[in-house]
Amino acid sequence: MNDNEEDVRLLHEHPDALLVKYHELFKMTVMEFVRSKLVRVDEYDEVLQTIYLEMLENLPTIRRNYDGRARLRTYVTKLATNSCLKFARDRKDHIGLEAVKKSHHSASDSASHGALLSEAADLFHATLELFGPRLPRILVLLKLYCKLTISMDDVSAAYPGAGPRAAANLVKRFGSDYSGLKEKIILEKAAPFLNALEGTRLTAESYRRTINMLVREMCVLLNGNPPASSFDYDDIKILVEDFFYPFLGRRGYK
Amino acid sequence: MTDDMHLNDEDIALFADALKLKKTRDLPASLVEHVADCRTCKAQILQIYRIIENQDERSLGPHPFFHGTKEPTHRGVPILYRIAAMLALAVGVGGLLYYLSTRSGQETAQTAAQRPITSPQTDSSRGAVSPDDSHRALAENLVPNADLENLVGMRTRSEGIRVFSPLNGGSCDAATLFRWQSAGKTVQFRVVNNKGVEVFRKETSASRLRLGKIPQPGLYYWMLRTNGELAYVGKFFVK
Numbered sequence: 001m002n003d004n005e006e007d008v009r010l011l012h013e014h015p016d017a018l019l020v021k022y023h024e025l026f027k028m029t030v031m032e033f034v035r036s037k038l039v040r041v042d043e044y045d046e047v048l049q050t051i052y053l054e055m056l057e058n059l060p061t062i063r064r065n066y067d068g069r070a071r072l073r074t075y076v077t078k079l080a081t082n083s084c085l086k087f088a089r090d091r092k093d094h095i096g097l098e099a100v101k102k103s104h105h106s107a108s109d110s111a112s113h114g115a116l117l118s119e120a121a122d123l124f125h126a127t128l129e130l131f132g133p134r135l136p137r138i139l140v141l142l143k144l145y146c147k148l149t150i151s152m153d154d155v156s157a158a159y160p161g162a163g164p165r166a167a168a169n170l171v172k173r174f175g176s177d178y179s180g181l182k183e184k185i186i187l188e189k190a191a192p193f194l195n196a197l198e199g200t201r202l203t204a205e206s207y208r209r210t211i212n213m214l215v216r217e218m219c220v221l222l223n224g225n226p227p228a229s230s231f232d233y234d235d236i237k238i239l240v241e242d243f244f245y246p247f248l249g250r251r252g253y254k
Numbered sequence: 255m256t257d258d259m260h261l262n263d264e265d266i267a268l269f270a271d272a273l274k275l276k277k278t279r280d281l282p283a284s285l286v287e288h289v290a291d292c293r294t295c296k297a298q299i300l301q302i303y304r305i306i307e308n309q310d311e312r313s314l315g316p317h318p319f320f321h322g323t324k325e326p327t328h329r330g331v332p333i334l335y336r337i338a339a340m341l342a343l344a345v346g347v348g349g350l351l352y353y354l355s356t357r358s359g360q361e362t363a364q365t366a367a368q369r370p371i372t373s374p375q376t377d378s379s380r381g382a383v384s385p386d387d388s389h390r391a392l393a394e395n396l397v398p399n400a401d402l403e404n405l406v407g408m409r410t411r412s413e414g415i416r417v418f419s420p421l422n423g424g425s426c427d428a429a430t431l432f433r434w435q436s437a438g439k440t441v442q443f444r445v446v447n448n449k450g451v452e453v454f455r456k457e458t459s460a461s462r463l464r465l466g467k468i469p470q471p472g473l474y475y476w477m478l479r480t481n482g483e484l485a486y487v488g489k490f491f492v493k
Contacts, residue, residue, distance in 0.1 A: 068318050071271050113417065247430075
């Protein structure tokens with residue numbers, strides 16, 4: 001019997017033993033909410049107790065709803081986060097998001113900013129994975145945003161059905177160093193090539209807005225909501241660069 | 255899916271597991287396509303991923319959805335073959351080193367036999383450096399510089415400098431990228447050894463640099479100056 005099967009057996013036969021086994025997991029979950037300041041440090045024990053109580057109360061529902069696809073421990077982690085969120089929402093003195101943002105120590109003031117980014121690199125890779133089939137196209141846009149050279153492999157992955165001429169034109173223009181160009185010029189030159197590849201008629205301004213929205217979304221995802229960190233657009237550029245050409249000491253793009 | 259057309263709790267958990275196991279390509283297409291366009295679900299998945307990110311997969315056994323019954327592999331090569339290959343390489347390298355050391359020992363003996371007889375004092379001044387001498391020299395190159403150690407990682411009054419790599423105390427080679435952000439200002443990039451002797455210097459308005467030629471093994475400190483002021487001190491090892 002493997003670990004997950006044992007956990008499922010405990011869920012049905014000895015739920016109290018399962019909760020004891022997951023104690024560390026619950027502690028880590030509450031700490032995540034303390035880090036993002038949705039839960040105060042002095043509420044740590046109360047939140048932990050709430051998680052236990054709600055797990056025991058909702059046992060029949062958990063047994064009914066869990067269908068064995070995810071690991072039980074990950075599923076229970078999600079339930080624990082639900083409890084933490086409910087606790088934070090129900091509190092009368094709910095901390096506003098702006099107050100949370102202002103209370104955060106700015107990452108840019110820290111002498112160990114490189115270390116923070118290095119730790120965020122794995123999370124950034126996971127964030128990119130979430131874009132699924134859109135990722136190859138997003139990577140081309142991110143390369144334009146960060147002024148990184150674009151290869152034929154990049155274009156083929158992003159636009160598999162595109163004509164070879166359209167692909168070659170984009171690579172010819174952006175396949176060598178163009179870091180000296182301003183952002184506005186890059187998108188003005190890239191827009192016709194991207195339109196040829198995508199079969200669209202978007203303006204450079206449209207692509208600029210698309211890229212900005214994308215980078216903003218990545219910032220929000222990376223920092224969490226409410227934010228547990230304060231990475232900004234410049235940090236996203238560093239993480240993108242590291243994704244393609246690892247230098248932060250983490251795994252790179254293959 | 256929930257009533258408001260988002261992933262339910264187990265779908266979120268499954269996706270987080272997939273990220274952890276690098277198995278997102280094995281997820282159902284409907285799940286992947288929804289998440290690709292849904293900010294809410296992305297945020298929830300990452301929230302769970304942050305919590306489980308550092309848990310030890312080896313102790314958890316096969317995954318119920320991804321099975322995980324195959325032998326863990328890396329790029330299709332079974333791990334046992336990788337271990338065997340590493341052992342073979344270690345034995346081969348060890349054998350080669352032993353062969354070379356015995357050969358050089360024989361040559362030294364032959365050379366010594368051909369040398370004219372001199373006083374013991376003169377003899378001791380010639381010949382190959384002993385292993386003890388080379389170890390002593392390397393040890394001296396690793397002694398921290400007290401003055402520079404106090405400055406490592408400290409940000410000085412110069413604003414606008416942010417350093418991203420390398421991490422302090424790490425090892426570097428010719429390809430290591432020194433990366434910083436200086437808002438376009440010209441910086442003086444300088445590397446000194448642990449005795450404070452300069453080994454590299456360059457003025458640049460770029461925000462990155464590779465040394466190219468790597469110095470001798472030892473401890474080094476690198477510095478950035480802007481407008482004549484020291485902006486950053488980092489340290490690295492060359493092995």
